[in-house]
Amino acid sequence: xxxxxxxxxxxxxxxxxxxxxxxxxxxxxxxxxxxxxxxxxxxxxxxxxxxxxxxxxxxxxxxxxxxxxxxxxxxxxxxxxxxxxxxxxxxxxxxxxxxxxxxxxxxxxxxxxxxxxxxxxxxxxxxxxxxxxxxxxxxxxxxxxxxxxxxxxxxxxxxxxxxxxxxxxxxxxxxxxxxxxxxxxxxxxxxxxxxxxxxxxxxxxxxxxxxxxxxxxxxxxxxxxxxxxxxxxxxxxxxxxxxxxxxxxxxxxxxxxxxxxxxxxxxxxxxxxxxxxxxxxxxxxxxxxxxxxxxxxxxxxxxxxxxxxxxxxxx
Numbered sequence: 001x002x003x004x005x006x007x008x009x010x011x012x013x014x015x016x017x018x019x020x021x022x023x024x025x026x027x028x029x030x031x032x033x034x035x036x037x038x039x040x041x042x043x044x045x046x047x048x049x050x051x052x053x054x055x056x057x058x059x060x061x062x063x064x065x066x067x068x069x070x071x072x073x074x075x076x077x078x079x080x081x082x083x084x085x086x087x088x089x090x091x092x093x094x095x096x097x098x099x100x101x102x103x104x105x106x107x108x109x110x111x112x113x114x115x116x117x118x119x120x121x122x123x124x125x126x127x128x129x130x131x132x133x134x135x136x137x138x139x140x141x142x143x144x145x146x147x148x149x150x151x152x153x154x155x156x157x158x159x160x161x162x163x164x165x166x167x168x169x170x171x172x173x174x175x176x177x178x179x180x181x182x183x184x185x186x187x188x189x190x191x192x193x194x195x196x197x198x199x200x201x202x203x204x205x206x207x208x209x210x211x212x213x214x215x216x217x218x219x220x221x222x223x224x225x226x227x228x229x230x231x232x233x234x235x236x237x238x239x240x241x242x243x244x245x246x247x248x249x250x251x252x253x254x255x256x257x258x259x260x261x262x263x264x265x266x267x268x269x270x271x272x273x274x275x276x277x278x279x280x281x282x283x284x285x286x287x288x289x290x291x292x293x294x295x296x297x298x299x300x301x302x303x304x305x306x307x308x309x310x311x312x313x314x315x
Contacts, residue, residue: 010261021300032290032297033087033275048086087152097128100153117148146170152214169213177211214275227276237272
């Protein structure tokens with residue numbers, strides 16, 4: 001009898017789970033929605049840390065083993081819009097670390113539940129550890145489709161056009177359900193695209209018929225690849241991919257979506273896989289994401305063996 005490879009369950013093609021997932025310690029509590037960047041010879045992972053309502057970072061070299069978390073940005077109850085902060089993106093530009101993040105307002109004093117309103121904030125740092133924030137959000141929900149909810153900014157610096165480009169999630173109430181786009185010359189004052197939302201759920205695909213959200217955009221081979229969450233319903237989520245020539249229009253979904261879905265029965269990610277972050281390293285693609293079992297989310301690692309993730313795109 002051939003033993004079943006449990007690391008391959010719910011994975012398309014050459015994707016597999018790291019065998020010792022989740023990779024972040026249980027005693028840290030829930031961690032989710034990560035950003036990973038290279039800082040010298042080390043990897044730095046920024047993450048949302050639920051028990052502290054803060055953004056923290058850990059360091060490592062192999063994508064698997066990480067240091068203890070250190071908080072880099074805490075809630076500020078005086079601003080009126082960031083009682084809880086999370087879902088960050090960090091990039092390095094001109095010797096500074098720039099962070100865009102989600103700020104949420106609680107329902108009332110001492111009540112640790114989001115009001116359903118969220119905005120996008122901005123902070124910067126000289127060392128990527130000590131951040132100074134702006135007191136006001138840099139983007140708020142204004143358009144009808146956004147409802148009261150902006151989350152999950154992903155920002156790239158466009159060298160050719162000399163602008164920042166942001167893809168963000170909005171709509172819904174507890175979870176944003178569509179993806180919008182905006183541009184900025186300084187990272188603070190943003191102009192939203194007139195055709196927003198630029199990416200919507202596809203009702204003919206059951207795995208993303210309700211929600212698309214929380215994307216990472218990865219420029220490669222003349223395309224902007226979007227790694228995003230697709231929700232079948234509020235409880236079941238998968239990782240999917242689409243691509244566009246300009247990152248705004250003409251999105252083409254990967255024909256073999258979803259690339260990652262729930263793991264084997266009883267596993268840490270059996271019910272949902274959320275918020276991807278992908279990076280190429282040492283001849284492999286590494287993808288960190290949150291997995292969920294019952295009400296608990298943890299961060300795990302998925303690995304693509306080989307350099308070409310999408311050699312079967314047109315199959």
